[in-house]
Amino acid sequence: MRVFALGAVGLxxxxxxxxxxxxxxxxxxxxxxxxxxxxxVVARVPARDPRxxxxxxxxxxxxxxxxxxxxxxxADIQRARSLQDPRYLGRAQATLGRWWxxxxxxxxxxxxxxxxxxxxxxxxxxRTDLDHLIALRPDDAQAQLTRAVVATVTADYPAAxxxxxxxxxxxPPVVAAACQAPLDALAGHADEAYxxxxxxxxxxRPDPAVRGWALSTLAELAIQRGDEATAADHxxxxxxxxxxxxYARAALADxxxxxxxxxxxxxxxAGYEQIDxxxxxxxxxxxxxxxxxxxxxxxxxxxxxxxxxERGDRVxxxxxxxxxxxxxxxxxxxxxxxxxxxxxxxxxxDARLLAAAxxxxxxxxxxxxxxxxxxxxxxxxxxLERIWK
Amino acid sequence: MIKRALILIAALAGPAWAHKPxxxxxxxxxxxxxxxxxxxxxxxxLDAAVxxxxxxxxxITWRELQEAAPRIAMYVQDRLAIAGDGDAxxxxxxxxxxxxxxxxxxxxxxxxxxxxxxxxxxxxVTYRLLFDIDAQHRGLVHVAGQTLIVRDAQPVHATxxxxxxxxxxxxxxxxxxxxxxxHILFLVCLILPAVxxxxxxxxxxDSLKDVTREVFEIVTAFTLAHSxxxxxxxxxxxxxxxRFVETAIALSVVAAAVNNLTRSIDARWAVAFxxxxxxxxxxxxxxxxxxxxxxxxxxxxxxxxxxxELGQAAIVLSLLPVxxxxxxxxxxxxxxxxxSGVVAFIAAIWSYQRCFI
Numbered sequence: 001m002r003v004f005a006l007g008a009v010g011l012x013x014x015x016x017x018x019x020x021x022x023x024x025x026x027x028x029x030x031x032x033x034x035x036x037x038x039x040x041v042v043a044r045v046p047a048r049d050p051r052x053x054x055x056x057x058x059x060x061x062x063x064x065x066x067x068x069x070x071x072x073x074x075a076d077i078q079r080a081r082s083l084q085d086p087r088y089l090g091r092a093q094a095t096l097g098r099w100w101x102x103x104x105x106x107x108x109x110x111x112x113x114x115x116x117x118x119x120x121x122x123x124x125x126x127r128t129d130l131d132h133l134i135a136l137r138p139d140d141a142q143a144q145l146t147r148a149v150v151a152t153v154t155a156d157y158p159a160a161x162x163x164x165x166x167x168x169x170x171x172p173p174v175v176a177a178a179c180q181a182p183l184d185a186l187a188g189h190a191d192e193a194y195x196x197x198x199x200x201x202x203x204x205r206p207d208p209a210v211r212g213w214a215l216s217t218l219a220e221l222a223i224q225r226g227d228e229a230t231a232a233d234h235x236x237x238x239x240x241x242x243x244x245x246x247y248a249r250a251a252l253a254d255x256x257x258x259x260x261x262x263x264x265x266x267x268x269x270a271g272y273e274q275i276d277x278x279x280x281x282x283x284x285x286x287x288x289x290x291x292x293x294x295x296x297x298x299x300x301x302x303x304x305x306x307x308x309x310e311r312g313d314r315v316x317x318x319x320x321x322x323x324x325x326x327x328x329x330x331x332x333x334x335x336x337x338x339x340x341x342x343x344x345x346x347x348x349x350d351a352r353l354l355a356a357a358x359x360x361x362x363x364x365x366x367x368x369x370x371x372x373x374x375x376x377x378x379x380x381x382x383x384l385e386r387i388w389k
Numbered sequence: 390m391i392k393r394a395l396i397l398i399a400a401l402a403g404p405a406w407a408h409k410p411x412x413x414x415x416x417x418x419x420x421x422x423x424x425x426x427x428x429x430x431x432x433x434x435l436d437a438a439v440x441x442x443x444x445x446x447x448x449i450t451w452r453e454l455q456e457a458a459p460r461i462a463m464y465v466q467d468r469l470a471i472a473g474d475g476d477a478x479x480x481x482x483x484x485x486x487x488x489x490x491x492x493x494x495x496x497x498x499x500x501x502x503x504x505x506x507x508x509x510x511x512x513x514v515t516y517r518l519l520f521d522i523d524a525q526h527r528g529l530v531h532v533a534g535q536t537l538i539v540r541d542a543q544p545v546h547a548t549x550x551x552x553x554x555x556x557x558x559x560x561x562x563x564x565x566x567x568x569x570x571x572h573i574l575f576l577v578c579l580i581l582p583a584v585x586x587x588x589x590x591x592x593x594x595d596s597l598k599d600v601t602r603e604v605f606e607i608v609t610a611f612t613l614a615h616s617x618x619x620x621x622x623x624x625x626x627x628x629x630x631x632r633f634v635e636t637a638i639a640l641s642v643v644a645a646a647v648n649n650l651t652r653s654i655d656a657r658w659a660v661a662f663x664x665x666x667x668x669x670x671x672x673x674x675x676x677x678x679x680x681x682x683x684x685x686x687x688x689x690x691x692x693x694x695x696x697x698e699l700g701q702a703a704i705v706l707s708l709l710p711v712x713x714x715x716x717x718x719x720x721x722x723x724x725x726x727x728x729s730g731v732v733a734f735i736a737a738i739w740s741y742q743r744c745f746i
Contacts, residue, residue: 032427032487032498038452042488042495043432048445084407090525091437097524120525274407303492304409311412311527312538 046079059095069095070108077115084246084275089116107136111143118146121315121344123154134163141170148179155346155373157183174204178214185221186348188378194221212238216248219255224348226382228255246275253281258383262289273297276304280319284326298327317341321353331360342369348381355387408493410525413518415469415501417532418688419549420556424479424503426532428465429489429496430518437522439464451488454497458486465499468517472544473509480504515544555692558676562696565675566704571638571739572668573704574732576611578645579657580604580705581725584716591652593716600713603658608705610662616694618669623676623690632743634670639739641667646733649725672697 035042052075059068073092080088093116099105100113114129130147137143144163151160160183168176177200184193201214219234235252238245249272253265265285272278283297301323308316318341325334335357342354351370358367374384411434417426432449436442439460441449462483472478484500516528516539528539530547537545566572583603586594594600621627641664648654676693715721 032489034487035451038450038455040451041448042451042454043436043449045433045436045442045447045449047447048442086406086410086525087408087433087523090410090523093524094520094522097521100524276406307409307412307492310529310536310538311410312540313410 046083063098066099066106066109069098070112073112077112080119086119089119092116107133111140111146114143114146118150123150123344126150127154138166139170141167145179152182153345153347157186157377172204172206174200174206174214175210177201178210178217181221182217185224186377186379188380190221190224190380194218194225197221208241212241212245212248215241216245216251219248219251220348223255223383224381228258231255246272246278250277250281253278253285257281257285257288262286263291266291266293273300276316277319279304280323283323287327301327314340317344318350318353321357325353325357325360331357335361335363335366339366339369346373348379348384352381352384352387355384359387410527411519411523412527412529415514415516415528415530417501417512417530419509419512419533421508422505424471424505424512426501428469428499428501429491430499431493432495432497434519434523434526435461435497438519461486461497461499465518470515471503472513472515473505473507474511476513477506479506479509510549512547512549513544514539514547515542517542555688558689558692559696559699562693562698563700564696565672566697566700569671571642571736572671574736575642575645575664575668576608576701576704577708578642578649578729578732579607579611579661580708581712581729582649582657583607584712585721585725597713601709604705604709606658607661608701610658611665611668612698612701614662614665615669615672615697618666619672619676619694620690622670622673624686629670631674634667634674636740636744637667638671639736639743642736643733643740646729646736649729650733
């Protein structure tokens with residue numbers, strides 16, 4: 001009978017272990033609860049803005065008033081950015097619902113629609129809308145800037161140049177220089193691009209947002225020239241201006257990783273794991289440094305990738321490929337992701353990623369699109385050349 | 390104008406999202422004509438849909454949520470519909486909600502129960518929540534081991550395999566033990582000698598009570614053993630190659646049959662336990678082949694195991710009285726010796742086939 005007791009204990013043990021193991025396998029439902037305290041705060045939303053409430057009421061009373069819809073959608077797009085919450089992009093899109101599918105919506109709607117499409121990585125649709133809008137309003141600096149970015153991401157450099165030239169007519173020189181310099185650098189003139197943007201920045205006193213943008217751009221140019229130390233200086237300055245500048249923080253993390261300072265990256269990004277492209281970099285840093293949080297961060301990143309895949313999103317292919325390559329160590333899968341990502345966006349970061357994945361997978365031929373792109377543009381990039389060597 | 394442009398350009402430079410877009414989860418478990426489950430909606434989304442933040446301070450309290458519960462229920466009733474075969478609508482009942490914390494905040498967890506006129510083979514889910522407020526909202530319907538992504542007000546359809554309900558897993562369990570000749574033969578070999586016990590020398594047992602107790606011990610040992618390995622391998626803790634498992638199961642049948650001929654191990658419950666561990670791995674392979682529904686894993690495991698035990702109990706209960714009745718006859722002796730010999734031979738052939746072919 002003693003063996004039965006042992007068997008029963010064994011079964012109980014197996015069931016206990018299983019109940020812990022099952023959630024990993026099953027993404028099993030989390031536990032529900034009822035707060036004991038009725039005044040417990042369950043969720044936070046932006047405090048209600050009486051003007052917005054009034055506008056929304058007015059819009060639902062007369063749903064054709066496009067100026068109200070534009071105003072409300074614009075507020076939501078701003079909110080999406082300031083709260084780093086893409087949920088508000090969907091709200092903006094819904095607010096514009098009546099005009100969303102029109103071939104010829106009012107120009108203000110075109111601009112917002114393009115902005116939302118761009119954020120969802122629907123670059124083709126965004127480009128169509130921006131071209132359309134620019135034909136109607138060639139001096140719309142916002143439309144031209146957005147088009148310059150979309151055209152750069154999709155490697156249509158003549159269009160990007162045309163937009164930067166148009167911007168120069170209506171904005172301060174430093175804005176035009178920050179628009180133009182990356183294009184010059186992509187054409188193989190990183191030194192000149194760096195000098196001209198640095199000069200434009202030194203000769204102006206832009207507001208902090210423009211300054212931060214110009215500094216991040218300067219840093220990217222310095223990286224292309226192989227001067228990671230100067231890039232770090234620019235990015236540190238951008239972060240002093242605005243510690244919430246996630247773009248500068250991610251770029252600084254990349255510089256530090258490049259220089260082998262994984263523990264420094266982990267410290268730089270601690271507490272910023274909410275943000276996807278910072279989480280992925282911290283996961284990589286902890287993995288490289290064999291840090292204590294390596295496993296937990298990798299798990300978190302896996303969960304995020306799974307959550308995006310569950311809803312059918314492929315917006316984070318770049319981050320996913322980075323993670324799969326650096327942490328999972330699955331070069332073949334990283335290569336497939338990097339190739340799929342390259343089909344969507346073609347920035348220098350995407351080129352480096354595809355080249356790195358191809359080298360790691362021992363399949364340099366797979367990086368042919370990047371080789372061809374580099375030959376066509378004449379770009380010189382120190383990081384890309386290090387990867388490829 | 391320029392200021393606005395620059396705010397946008399910064400966002401374009403690298404979309405840095407700290408949240409995921411809006412999802413709601415509808416998890417459904419189908420058991421015959423009854424469907425139960427839960428709808429999880431982000432509290433922040435509900436605020437946009439029905440207005441939760443009564444005082445407008447940006448903090449949503451549990452009290453505000455409870456006050457809004459009837460409105461939320463109406464909103465869901467209005468916009469969620471489930472239909473069975475032929476689009477026959479199945480009325481929806483909503484329970485008392487609680488909260489659940491998912492990766493991006495608190496969700497309103499609303500129990501859903503549905504009864505269809507007949508057990509459906511296909512479900513049509515019409516989910517129309519939130520799309521008018523958030524065009525990037527997605528309804529994720531988890532049913533029958535699938536996840537359906539709802540992007541608009543169009544109904545989505547799920548075909549229900551037989552494998553969706555716990556009851557059907559019980560049926561699979563029974564079916565598997567009955568069809569899986571190796572498990573039956575193993576068990577039969579172990580209980581065959583129970584009516585013919587050693588009392589100094591071998592003799593027919595004189596009390597049904599003793600026989601029953603011994604059989605009960607054997608069956609319990611077998612059950613415990615295969616349950617342990619079924620559970621640990623079905624959840625993925627230990628996985629063995631199927632060729633190894635299948636061969637080992639066949640060898641376990643050989644061992645049990647040969648033991649009847651040689652009478653070398655008297656404590657057959659110990660044999661049942663030790664070799665029963667192997668059979669659990671075989672059960673879990675079947676269960677995984679059925680397409681284990683990941684969200685109802687524990688239910689499926691329990692259902693399948695209960696089915697296996699029921700099927701096994703039915704065999705034992707029908708066999709035992711017959712064996713007891715014939716224990717003093719030549720028929721029994723023939724069955725014991727010749728039967729065990731034949732089983733050992735057949736199982737040896739299985740072992741060879743499973744291992745090498």
